[in-house]
Amino acid sequence: MAEGTERDPGRVYYVAGGFPQSRPILTGPDAKETFDKIPIIDFANLLFPSLEARQKLAKEVGHAAEHVGFFYAINTPVSNTKIDTIFDVIARFFQQPEEDKLQIECTKSNAAKGFMPAQQTGPHGVVRESFSMGNDYTEPEQKEISTAKEGAVSLNQWPDETLPEFRKAIYAYYHEMYPFAKKLVQIFALALGLPEYALDQYCCLPLTDITMQYYPVQSHKTEPMELLFPHADFGTLTLLLQNDVAGLEVLNANGIWIPAPPIPHSFVVNTGNYVEAWTNGRWPATVHRVHASLDKPRFSLPFFLSPSCDVVLSPLQELLKENETPRYEEQNIGQRHVKAMLGTRPSHPMTKRLREALKEEDWRYEILSEPSLLA
């Protein structure tokens, strides 16, 4: 929502599916049945050999995904030590002098990976910095997953000179998150009444992204304010780790914000627009925001997983009821990602090159690591 745009105080404004939208705040007799807390789901049985145990877990996940779109995952396979140590290295990354961070500014990566300097996110001078990494098969740390074509351009950028332990720690974390997220896709399949491996075909080489956010302490005490604009995530799933500073809030059907404060060693999990489309709207991508007044820095670490870049996604036939018409158009995942990464950054050098060479509907994910395809 552009600054200065009139807003009706009786509505909540957000971005979902790439478009600005709004919803009325419903109270009293107008209020609908909706959630007022985020369910907590114990994942201790995730890797248990018995299908029955996973099915029980899937039932809880399905209920939360359908009615809330968010849940806490506790007792996950991700080790507590990794979780305890990760925030230390992230804090050190953002504490570096600006000139060191700017060496890996996201304008230097074709996929806009690397450091994104502080941005004005609201009318009160609120700032937030971020760092993002994702699929990059030129990196030895990803060779178990796939290998890049000869001559491929690398997409990730690391502070190898100034903070070498950062890359090591992020990859140690990534290597635990990647199989966990893929396993969760199998739980989603079970929860939707499909065979356990039914969705794996869409996620052979899933697009992944860790975009860590740093919300600095506010210099003077203010009322809580929006530090991240309300939005729905567009991927398949998001596994969010937060430090011990609250701020995340989730929007229910009545337009009321429900807090999702951190629970130590746990993840806040939510489904995105791709799952909403697969399920023809049955599992909605729920809107959320960060709203706080910070006297301590807040760090968050979402791990986003989406289908493979060559997937053309649409509502799954096997989930449509008789006579149900698909309500979501086909989307090419790779193209959608390029649009999200670059279309939203008009001054990024790669966006300029893409715009000069191709119409948006011809943008393809492969071009990012093989810019020769632009010619």
Ligand SMILES: O=C(O)CCC(=O)C(=O)O
């Ligand atoms: O910082 C947070 O807690 C939320 C981050 C988020 O929603 C996002 O990056 O999509």
Ligand SMILES: [Fe+2]
């Ligand atoms: Fe989000």
